[in-house]
Amino acid sequence: MMMAGLREKKKEQTRRRIAEVALRMFAKRGYEAVTVNEIAEAAGVAKVTLFTYFPTKESLVLDVVKEDSAKIVNERRPGQAPLEALREHYRAFAAEGTEGVDVEGLLTRAWVISASPALMAGLHQTRAGQRYELAAALASARGVPDGACELRDQLMAAQITAVLTTVQEGFFQRLVEGTPIAEAGGRLADDVELAFDLLEHGFTGR
Incomplete structure (x- = not known):
């Protein structure tokens, strides 16, 4: 061993x-x-x-920027709703804190990706594949045979991935602007709660 x-x-x-x-x-x-x-x-x-x-x-x-949301849904606790499982996961991720995070490495990776058309295309393709996998996981969670995606699953997966991407982009933007990593991490935790509140309850216009 x-x-x-x-x-x-x-x-x-x-x-x-x-x-x-x-x-x-x-x-x-x-x-x-x-x-x-x-x-x-x-x-x-x-x-x-x-x-x-x-x-x-x-x-x-690109390996380190992959988000396996489908796996989180598929491996959720019995009786746990998919959104609840996703919120729990990203809440725990944000709560881990930012101590020891390589800010320079994060920003360098973001710059390298944004400066390369090939990597931007690869990132788009990766996210599209993950969105499809999440849609299949959501369909399976509803009891659809073989996870056959319906429009509602595709729409929900699109909303979830767009929201998570926006939260991530907000975190990186704060780092680019010089926000201390500890403060950016704390605001990330708040952003995660807001994101899943909107996903769960919808936008009320207020």
Whole structure:
């Protein structure tokens, strides 16, 4: 058990090192200008090893921004409503606090993505896929056979993903404006509650 734990820790360290090296190179030269071979060499790993951890060049940047909302819905407690499970998850995420958060790394990643048409397209595609998966999970939660999505599931999934994306963008914008990370984290917790209040009760015009 101990050896297995050490192996997993080493694998995670390798994965993190590769991603950090790639991000630094992308920030310095631009995403399109850097090759996978250069990243592998700079990280001290073989190209095949890099692809073991990151199957595509895009995943070097986009893997950490994925939100698995469908999994949260699918693995919710018996009797728990999907929105309740999602609120609980993101409330807990915001409550974890921001101590030790690498603000510079977050902003660098956001800049690298926004500066690359390929990464922006990849981000859009990733979010579209996650929205579809969430719609299927919501359909399954309603007892629809095989999670066959209906319009209501697609609309609800679209609302949820749009709201969560907007909350995330607000958090990053505060960091860009120089808001201290602790303050930005506290406001994130408030934003999560507001977001799910609106999703649950709708917009009243007030």
